[in-house]
Amino acid sequence: MYLAKIYVTYKPSILDPQGEVIKSALKRMDYSGIEKVSQGKYFEVKFNARDVDAAAQIVESFTDALLINQNTETYRYDLTLVTDEVKAQ
């Protein structure tokens, strides 16, 4: 079983209105020194795959197909092998 953690952000050229709103709000709340805020999406997906190469291929395939808008968003991901709980004897 693999756990993929997928971080989706806007491409650098794309305006991030939510990030700008949060930045303004922080300023109003007297947090000074805030330089930049960006908001993205975060997914955790647990799934079965034959090996780590197959797992990477599956993640890239379904992220491109379903999780991101390829025109405006980009992503990176971590992949962790999750073992079932080992029971003490």
Next chain:
Amino acid sequence: MYLAKIYVTYKPSILDPQGEVIKSALKRMDYSGIEKVSQGKYFEVKFNARDVDAAAQIVESFTDALLINQNTETYRYDLTLVTDEVKAQ
């Protein structure tokens, strides 16, 4: 300058309808072996702070105050010291 990467997820006891919808969609798209999907939010915040302890305190303070709903959500974060570009002579 510090860069905080903040990962917001639902608390384990809270239903994650978006995650469930994505899981069903993946099943319909013939991805088999998907065990669990959860969707959260991801923030990147660049800001100035005196030192790493001050930076951690600032992140926790504004995340609690603005970025999460403390009733339903929880979060973790990474903190990176970002240096200005070093110019070649």
